[in-house]
Amino acid sequence: MTCFPTPGFHYVDGTLHAEGVALSRIAAEIGTPTYVYTTEGLKAAWRAYADAFAGRDVDICYALKANSNLAVVRTLAQLGAGGDVVSSGEMHRALAAGIPADKIVFSGVGKTREELAEALRAGIHQINVESLPELDMLSSVAVELGVEAPIAIRINPDVDAETHGKIATGRKEDKFGIDYGHASAAYAKAMALPGLNPVGIAVHIGSQLLKTTPFRQAFGKLAGLVRELQAQGVPLSRIDLGGGLGVPYKPEDASPDYPAYAQAITDTVGDLGCRVTLEPGRSLVAAAGLLLVRTIHVKEGLHRRFLVVDGAMNDLIRPAMYEAWHSVVPVAQPAADAALDPVDIVGPICETGDTFARQRPMPPVAPDDLLAFLTAGAYGAAMSSTYNSRPLVAEVLVSGAEYAVVRRRPSFQESLSLEKMPEWLSPRG
Numbered sequence: 001m002t003c004f005p006t007p008g009f010h011y012v013d014g015t016l017h018a019e020g021v022a023l024s025r026i027a028a029e030i031g032t033p034t035y036v037y038t039t040e041g042l043k044a045a046w047r048a049y050a051d052a053f054a055g056r057d058v059d060i061c062y063a064l065k066a067n068s069n070l071a072v073v074r075t076l077a078q079l080g081a082g083g084d085v086v087s088s089g090e091m092h093r094a095l096a097a098g099i100p101a102d103k104i105v106f107s108g109v110g111k112t113r114e115e116l117a118e119a120l121r122a123g124i125h126q127i128n129v130e131s132l133p134e135l136d137m138l139s140s141v142a143v144e145l146g147v148e149a150p151i152a153i154r155i156n157p158d159v160d161a162e163t164h165g166k167i168a169t170g171r172k173e174d175k176f177g178i179d180y181g182h183a184s185a186a187y188a189k190a191m192a193l194p195g196l197n198p199v200g201i202a203v204h205i206g207s208q209l210l211k212t213t214p215f216r217q218a219f220g221k222l223a224g225l226v227r228e229l230q231a232q233g234v235p236l237s238r239i240d241l242g243g244g245l246g247v248p249y250k251p252e253d254a255s256p257d258y259p260a261y262a263q264a265i266t267d268t269v270g271d272l273g274c275r276v277t278l279e280p281g282r283s284l285v286a287a288a289g290l291l292l293v294r295t296i297h298v299k300e301g302l303h304r305r306f307l308v309v310d311g312a313m314n315d316l317i318r319p320a321m322y323e324a325w326h327s328v329v330p331v332a333q334p335a336a337d338a339a340l341d342p343v344d345i346v347g348p349i350c351e352t353g354d355t356f357a358r359q360r361p362m363p364p365v366a367p368d369d370l371l372a373f374l375t376a377g378a379y380g381a382a383m384s385s386t387y388n389s390r391p392l393v394a395e396v397l398v399s400g401a402e403y404a405v406v407r408r409r410p411s412f413q414e415s416l417s418l419e420k421m422p423e424w425l426s427p428r429g
């Protein structure tokens with residue numbers, strides 16, 4: 001078993017550390033399960049984009065859905081990130097974390113009237129519209145507020161991103177965007193409606209793309225469309241190319257080629273006279289985070305050994321939901337010659353789906369041993385829930401030798417306090 005290289009995480013004197021802080025210390029002081037993020041990892045991920053796009057007119061709007069923790073968002077905002085949000089909740093987080101409204105793009109297939117109004121009142125940079133009914137709705141909201149909405153229309157280019165079916169978004173059968181062939185009519189409608197200013201065009205074909213070929217295909221199609229629309233008099237000055245590159249989860253996964261991605265963008269849309277926006281989420285935060293758990297039991301089944309840990313699918317749903325693979329490493333460094341035996345790593349939730357890894361070769365693990373699920377900074381805590389009435393998972397951010405709890409674990413009392421007994425069930429005095 002290899003400790004997959006993740007910036008900011010390394011063994012020091014036999015114990016896995018996040019920068020200068022031992023994970024065993026965090027587990028002892030904060031408990032488990034806990035997400036741990038490193039500032040170094042966030043900075044390294046940001047640098048990969050900054051270096052690849054140095055000298056090019058590109059705005060990077062971090063997709064908050066990947067990890068919307070305020071401290072994580074602020075770290076990226078301080079490096080220069082704008083925000084890509086898909087709900088009023090995310091917009092409020094982006095603003096609270098310090099991203100100004102004029103650096104925020106609002107995406108999503110089903111924004112409500114209230115969400116559109118809030119976005120316009122905040123003075124948002126751009127709203128990405130995904131359907132003809134949304135054009136009508138936004139126009140009426142903008143007129144009501146007496147403002148003009150800067151919009152991009154999201155196009156569905158019918159390109160297969162060659163990723164997991166649940167996160168491919170650019171095929172014609174997917175719910176996203178306006179069909180490529182209907183783009184011209186959609187822009188004509190947008191130009192005719194009051195309160196809309198069609199300044200841009202957008203595309204997002206899916207997440208966890210490790211190859212640049214599908215990007216190149218989609219961006220090339222979009223470029224053809226931009227030329228047609230510009231010739232028809234649509235004043236397009238912005239192109240939003242959606243989410244970023246995928247990340248390697250398995251040690252054998254190839255690292256995505258950032259320069260090739262940047263080159264694909266220059267080659268396809270570089271000469272259109274438009275400013276480019278990117279909305280990376282996963283690639284900015286995934287490798288910077290891990291989920292720290294403690295082993296409760298080592299259970300010998302009839303045919304398998306199970307490591308029952310105190311983290312569960314409510315804390316990290318990716319394996320259950322997308323058959324996702326996360327490296328699992330012990331916090332106590334195993335001996336280099338430790339024998340590896342296959343185990344199933346499972347959580348305490350009452351579903352067989354609550355399984356993180358099947359038949360994973362692991363060195364010996366004993367009850368109480370700490371384990372870390374790597375590359376869990378994206379779509380981990382952000383997708384966590386309280387299923388089985390488990391408290392929402394805690395989050396910690398490390399910087400050098402310091403760490404801070406950036407989301408504390410709520411108490412049972414706090415969780416119960418959101419609920420209320422109706423009159424007829426309350427004991428009467």
Ligand code: LLP
Nearest residue numbers: 063107204207208243244279280281282379
């Ligand atoms: N922009 C739009 C419009 C999106 O829908 C997404 C992701 C992004 C940007 C960010 O894409 P990224 O850079 O992260 O690939 N929960 C899934 C991933 C869902 C992605 C949804 N949309 C997972 O855990 O794999």
